[in-house]
Amino acid sequence: xxxxxxxxxxxxxxxxxxxxxxxxxxxxxxxxxxxxxxxxxxxxxxxxxxxxxxxxxxxxxxxxxxxxxxxxxxxxxxxxxxxxxxxxxxxxxxxxxxxxxxxxxxxxxxxxxxxxxxxxxxxxxxxxxxxxxxxxxxxxxxxxxxxxxxxxxxxxxxxxxxxxxxxxxxxxxxxxxxxxxxxxxxxxxxxxxxxxxxxxxxxxxxxxxxxxxxxxxxxxxxxxxxxxxxxxxxxxxxxxxxxxxx
Amino acid sequence: xxxxxxxxxxxxxxxxxxxxxxxxxxxxxxxxxxxxxxxxxxxxxxxxxxxxxxxxxxxxxxxxxxxxxxxxxxxxxxxxxxxxxxxxxxxxxxxxxxxxxxxxxxxxxxxxxxxxxxxxxxxxxxxxxxxxxxxxxxxxxxxxxxxxxxxxxxxxxxxxxxxxxxxxxxxxxxxxxxxxxxxxxxxxxxxxxxxxxxxxxxxxxxxxxxxxxxxxxxxxxxxxxxxxxxxxxxxxxxxxxxxxxx
DNA sequence: TGGCAGAGATAACATAGGTTGTGTTATTAC
DNA sequence: GTAATAACACAACCTATGTTATCTCTGCCA
Numbered sequence: 001x002x003x004x005x006x007x008x009x010x011x012x013x014x015x016x017x018x019x020x021x022x023x024x025x026x027x028x029x030x031x032x033x034x035x036x037x038x039x040x041x042x043x044x045x046x047x048x049x050x051x052x053x054x055x056x057x058x059x060x061x062x063x064x065x066x067x068x069x070x071x072x073x074x075x076x077x078x079x080x081x082x083x084x085x086x087x088x089x090x091x092x093x094x095x096x097x098x099x100x101x102x103x104x105x106x107x108x109x110x111x112x113x114x115x116x117x118x119x120x121x122x123x124x125x126x127x128x129x130x131x132x133x134x135x136x137x138x139x140x141x142x143x144x145x146x147x148x149x150x151x152x153x154x155x156x157x158x159x160x161x162x163x164x165x166x167x168x169x170x171x172x173x174x175x176x177x178x179x180x181x182x183x184x185x186x187x188x189x190x191x192x193x194x195x196x197x198x199x200x201x202x203x204x205x206x207x208x209x210x211x212x213x214x215x216x217x218x219x220x221x222x223x224x225x226x227x228x229x230x231x232x233x234x235x236x237x238x239x240x241x242x243x244x245x246x
Numbered sequence: 247x248x249x250x251x252x253x254x255x256x257x258x259x260x261x262x263x264x265x266x267x268x269x270x271x272x273x274x275x276x277x278x279x280x281x282x283x284x285x286x287x288x289x290x291x292x293x294x295x296x297x298x299x300x301x302x303x304x305x306x307x308x309x310x311x312x313x314x315x316x317x318x319x320x321x322x323x324x325x326x327x328x329x330x331x332x333x334x335x336x337x338x339x340x341x342x343x344x345x346x347x348x349x350x351x352x353x354x355x356x357x358x359x360x361x362x363x364x365x366x367x368x369x370x371x372x373x374x375x376x377x378x379x380x381x382x383x384x385x386x387x388x389x390x391x392x393x394x395x396x397x398x399x400x401x402x403x404x405x406x407x408x409x410x411x412x413x414x415x416x417x418x419x420x421x422x423x424x425x426x427x428x429x430x431x432x433x434x435x436x437x438x439x440x441x442x443x444x445x446x447x448x449x450x451x452x453x454x455x456x457x458x459x460x461x462x463x464x465x466x467x468x469x470x471x472x473x474x475x476x477x478x479x480x481x482x483x484x485x486x487x488x489x490x491x492x
Numbered sequence: 493t494g495g496c497a498g499a500g501a502t503a504a505c506a507t508a509g510g511t512t513g514t515g516t517t518a519t520t521a522c
Numbered sequence: 523g524t525a526a527t528a529a530c531a532c533a534a535c536c537t538a539t540g541t542t543a544t545c546t547c548t549g550c551c552a
Contacts, residue, residue, distance in 0.1 A: 044477075062387050065473055070390045072383055084380065087373030089482040092380045112489040115372075116365050123358055127333030129375050134330065134338045136382040137318055141308050143389040144316045144434030148509070179529065188390030190510050195531065209530075211518070227311055231290075236335040243358040394539070425499065436540050441501065455500075457548075 009052055009078050020118050027106035027114070028052075034103060040081075040095040047085040049105045053077050056101025057177055060084070060093040061185065071186035073135060074098070074159065074178075078166035083129050086111070099177050123244035127235055134232045143188045146226075148197045151187040154226035156207070160219045161230055174216045183214075201225075252298045252350060255324050256370060266364050273352035273360070274298075280349060286327075286341040293331040295351045299323050302347025303423055306330070306339045307431065317432035319381060320344070320405065320424075324412035329375050332357070345423050369490035373481055380478045389434050392472075394443045397433040400472035402453070406465045407476055420462045447471075 007016070007024045016024070031054050034040070040051070043062060058075040072093055075081050085091050086108075115122040138158070142151050156176070164170050184194040201207045206222050208215040216222065252270045256262060262270070277300050280286070286297070289308060304321040318339055321327050331337050332354070361368040384404070388397050402422070410416050430440040447453045452468050454461040462468065 062383070064387070064391050068391045070387045072386060084376060084383070087376035087481045087486065088380065089480075089485060090477065092383055092478055109489050112365070112369055115361070115368050115490075119358070119362050122361050122368060126361075126372065126375070129372070129379070130330060130333035133375070133379055133382065134334065136379060136386060137308070137330070137338055140318060140382060140386055140389060141310070141316045143386060145310055145314045181529075191530090192511075192532085193509050196509085199531080212529085231336065232338055234335075235333045239335055240333065243355050244361075427499075437500090438502085438541075439539055442539090445501080458499085 009080070016120075020121055023114055023117055023121065027110055028104040031102050031104045034097055034101050036097055036100050038097050040097070040103075041091050042094045043091055045091045047082070047088060047091050047108065049107045050080060050082040050111065051103040051105050052080050054102040054104055056103075057098035058095060058101060058103075059098055059182065059186075060095050062093050069185045070188070071182060073132070073139070074182075074186070076159070076163055076166060080128055083125070083132060086129075098182070120241075120244045123240050127237070127240050131233075131235050138232050139186075148187070148189055148193055149200065150226050151189065152183060152194065152197050152201065153206070153222040154228055155183065155187060156214070156216055157219060157222050157226055157228045158233075160216055160222075161233055165233065172217075172219050174219065175210070175213055176216065177213045179213075252352070255298055255326070256367070262366075266367055269360055269363055269367065273356055274350040277348050277350045280343055280347050282343055282346050284343050286343070286349075287337050288340045289337055291337045293328070293334055293337045293354065295353045296326060296328040296357065297349040297351050299325050299327060300348040300350055302349075303344040304341060304347060304349075305344055305428065305432075306341050308339050315431045316434070317428060319378070319385070320428075320432070322405070322409055322412060326374055329371070329378060332375075344428070366487075366490045369486050373483070373486050377479075377481050384478050385432075394433070394435055394439055395446065396472050397435065398429060398440065398443050398447065399452070399468040400474055401429065401433060402460070402462055403465060403468045403472055403474045404479075406462055406468075407479055411479065418463075418465050420465065421456070421459055422462065423459045425459075 007021055034056075040058075041047075053075050055077055058081060060072045060075070060081070062070045062072065064070070081095060081103075082091075084093065111125070115125070135158075138154075142154050146154065159176055159178075160174050163174065180194045180198060181191050183189075183198075184191045187194070189197075198207065198209070201222075202209065204221070206216075206218045206225070208217055222228075252273055253262070253267050256266075256270060280302075286304075287293075299321050301323055304327060306318045306321070306327070308316045308318065310316070327341060327349075328337075330339065357371070361371070381404075384400075388400050392400065405422055405424075406420050409420065426440045426444060427437050429435075430437045433440070435443075444453065444455070447468075448455065450467070452462075452464045452471070454463055468474075
């Protein structure tokens with residue numbers, strides 16, 4: 001496939017004009033491979049570029065003084081990484097790869113140029129940023145007001161649903177390259193307790209632990225456990241289109 | 247003062263051209279008064295407008311099935327409310343006023359028009375959205391990885407620092423119109439435990455409970471308790487200006 | 493003038509989740 | 523093939539925080 005990963009990402013969002021495609025293509029010099037566990041940047045590093053994920057998984061996090069770590073969000077193919085730092089000189093959070101990945105980088109000033117050249121892309125980027133916020137909000141609710149059982153189930157279902165959107169297919173059976181430690185750090189729990197909870201879900205045939213990663217066996221079941229309401233993942237693409245490209 | 251509250255807000259961010267001022271002025275028909283506890287919208291309501299806060303305090307929240315509530319963010323004068331919902335048809339969270347307030351509304355489609363007409367304002371709005379995200383991130387860390395004592399202290403210091411920015415003056419002594427119930431809902435704690443924690447901080451002369459609201463007596467002291475790092479509130483206005491209006 | 497609602501304070505008791513520690517595998521590195 | 527490491531499992535015990543239940547105080551408004 002000749003088209004860049006950013007173009008691919010946005011095709012999914014909207015029909016792009018030739019000019020807009022070229023604009024997006026120009027954003028990336030070339031996709032680059034990175035291996036598992038490489039840390040793209042740390043909190044406090046200067047913020048110079050954004051990335052789009054062509055292949056692989058990543059996560060953003062914050063390290064605490066006492067060595068604890070809070071995972072903020074997990075990124076899957078099609079996501080854009082680093083937008084959070086747009087308004088800052090320094091990165092607000094660190095970023096690491098969960099698997100071997102292919103990413104496309106584009107420098108920060110380019111984004112402003114894109115805003116200047118295409119109102120549609122500008123609005124789409126704003127929409128993505130607002131979706132990122134909605135995901136953070138949901139994570140906040142998860143941390144503040146749910147039990148460990150619900151937290152774990154909710155997080156897993158969110159990942160499943162987000163993958164469905166970018167893969168464009170639904171399955172009730174799904175493998176995620178996550179560790180229990182990552183879950184713990186994302187959900188504000190201890191690994192031990194995540195493990196306890198996981199055993200519970202395992203006995204109920206909702207999940208499974210293959211040699212590596214986590215296997216979801218019954219996403220609808222998990223959804224029930226979590227009282228999962230997917231509306232926070234439903235962007236209003238049509239509305240944005242109507243306003244930006246009438 | 248003749249100038250609209252949005253203009254006032256952005257003056258603080260950047261020197262605006264006459265055209266840009268007029269553009270912002272056009273965003274609002276007129277400031278409007280609302281009384282304490284009115285609920286501007288609920289989660290799921292159609293998202294039609296954004297607001298800027300001219301006077302008073304507000305907060306956004308999510309209600310849970312079981313009656314619990316998670317407060318997501320608190321807004322003070324100068325803040326813009328609702329940007330979070332830009333990419334959605336329905337509101338992601340509810341909004342209520344904490345005090346009698348004066349707000350300025352502007353309809354959603356107008357924002358896209360502003361993007362089209364001023365690259366600088368577009369970038370500033372993007373910066374605000376990214377700052378909102380940074381605040382959510384910090385709240386996430388707070389919920390996931392801090393003790394009740396740290397949570398309360400951190401939240402209070404954040405409010406103090408944010409007020410300083412919009413008030414343009416520093417004090418080591420500050421009154422906030424917050425209730426302990428609101429703190430509890432914002433921090434994922436029970437009111438009882440917030441109260442316990444509050445007593446502790448009171449004995450250490452860090453805070454005080456006047457007839458209504460909360461009085462901060464020693465912000466620096468609280469800052470130490472919370473290991474508060476204010477960098478997540480330092481937007482890079484200069485960078486944005488350089489990129490958007492060179 | 494009373495009484496009701498919201499906010500705060502406090503006590504007694506209950507529990508979800510944390511901590512520490514010890515094994516077991518599976519994977520990678522030499 | 524063995525050492526080292528990372529992930530997972532599970533047991534025993536501990537504690538921060540939740541729950542329930544009073545009591546007070548203030549403000550409000552009928």
